[in-house]
Amino acid sequence: MLKKVRKRVEQLKEAVDEIRSLSVYKDVAGAQVDYPVQKYLPVIEDDGLEHLRLISFNIQVGNSVGRYLHYLTRSWQHLFPYSNRIDNMDRIADVLSHFDIVALQEADGGSLRSGFVNQVKYLADRGQFSFWHQQLNRDFGLLAQHGNGVLSRIVPKSVDNHVLPSLIPGRGAMFIEFQTNTDEPLLVVMMHLSLSQRAQMNQLAYVKERVQDHQHVVVMGDLNCHAERLVENSPLKDSELMLATDGISTFPSWAPQKGLDHILISPTLRTHAIDVLDHPISDHLPVAIDVSLPQGVKLMDRTTH
Numbered sequence: 656m657l658k659k660v661r662k663r664v665e666q667l668k669e670a671v672d673e674i675r676s677l678s679v680y681k682d683v684a685g686a687q688v689d690y691p692v693q694k695y696l697p698v699i700e701d702d703g704l705e706h707l708r709l710i711s712f713n714i715q716v717g718n719s720v721g722r723y724l725h726y727l728t729r730s731w732q733h734l735f736p737y738s739n740r741i742d743n744m745d746r747i748a749d750v751l752s753h754f755d756i757v758a759l760q761e762a763d764g765g766s767l768r769s770g771f772v773n774q775v776k777y778l779a780d781r782g783q784f785s786f787w788h789q790q791l792n793r794d795f796g797l798l799a800q801h802g803n804g805v806l807s808r809i810v811p812k813s814v815d816n817h818v819l820p821s822l823i824p825g826r827g828a829m830f831i832e833f834q835t836n837t838d839e840p841l842l843v844v845m846m847h848l849s850l851s852q853r854a855q856m857n858q859l860a861y862v863k864e865r866v867q868d869h870q871h872v873v874v875m876g877d878l879n880c881h882a883e884r885l886v887e888n889s890p891l892k893d894s895e896l897m898l899a900t901d902g903i904s905t906f907p908s909w910a911p912q913k914g915l916d917h918i919l920i921s922p923t924l925r926t927h928a929i930d931v932l933d934h935p936i937s938d939h940l941p942v943a944i945d946v947s948l949p950q951g952v953k954l955m956d957r958t959t960h
Contacts, residue, residue: 693933694932696943704925704950707946709946720908733799744781746934757807758803759778762789773800786809787804787806788831803828803829803876805829809833809955811831813831815830826854830844833955835953841873843875849879852880859889860890871923873921874918874919899917905942908939911931923948926945928943
């Protein structure tokens with residue numbers, strides 16, 4: 656009985672942390688953007704290295720938000736279909752089509768609200784990606800199919816879905832291995848973390864433990880925390896992963912003031928370009944990066960479009 660009470664108390668504490676963390680969404684209308692945003696990531700000249708263009712985008716199931724009031728007045732869009740959602744998805748697909756690997760958060764897997772359209776598959780088809788995979792994290796049947804997604808022009812060697820530790824379920828990560836011409840694959844981890852700091856620390860510790868033996872690593876997604884916490888006060892502090900997105904802001908998309916979406920890379924990878932892209936379709940702006948593998952390391956099963 657005592658164990659059940661303690662567990663219930665921990666669950667309540669977690670819920671309180673989640674509610675308190677919503678303060679990151681406080682009104683910052685009219686705030687100055689502290690990082691310049693571009694429409695497109697620059698194209699890097701051919702230098703003989705294997706380049707990868709990656710993007711992480713929380714698409715908010717295709718909903719459009721342009722001010723805080725819309726969270727209230729357009730909240731019904733999280734439950735029911737509406738005519739502009741497909742138009743928004745087409746705009747998102749156009750942005751994603753310029754990249755090799757895409758991490759999606761808050762994508763619907765084909766329920767009432769999306770018009771029974773699997774949004775991950777839809778974006779893969781529109782962007783002409785050769786591979787797609789959906790991770791379903793919150794299954795509400797016909798009402799909502801909430802989760803993450805990956806789109807890729809390189810066929811991965813493996814894709815593993817992981818449930819991230821949390822007292823409130825519904826957060827996940829995908830571990831995707833891409834084969835190279837060496838014995839060391841490229842590991843890309845895509846995830847959407849909880850709002851509470853306690854849950855984030857547990858989730859980042861979980862990820863760190865599973866990537867530390869890999870040489871070439873990219874970790875990206877909506878991490879729901881600032882860069883300072885990642886590099887100064889998280890389990891990743893003692894890892895070799897380097898934060899490529901320090902000093903950027905992705906939220907809210909109409910007046911970006913908070914850096915919640917991040918990309919981290921291993922020291923073996925070289926960054927050639929990193930930007931927040933000025934496409935305020937969702938309430939998050941997408942963050943994109945161009946990286947290269949070490950000299951002589953090539954990816955296998957790569958396609959073009």
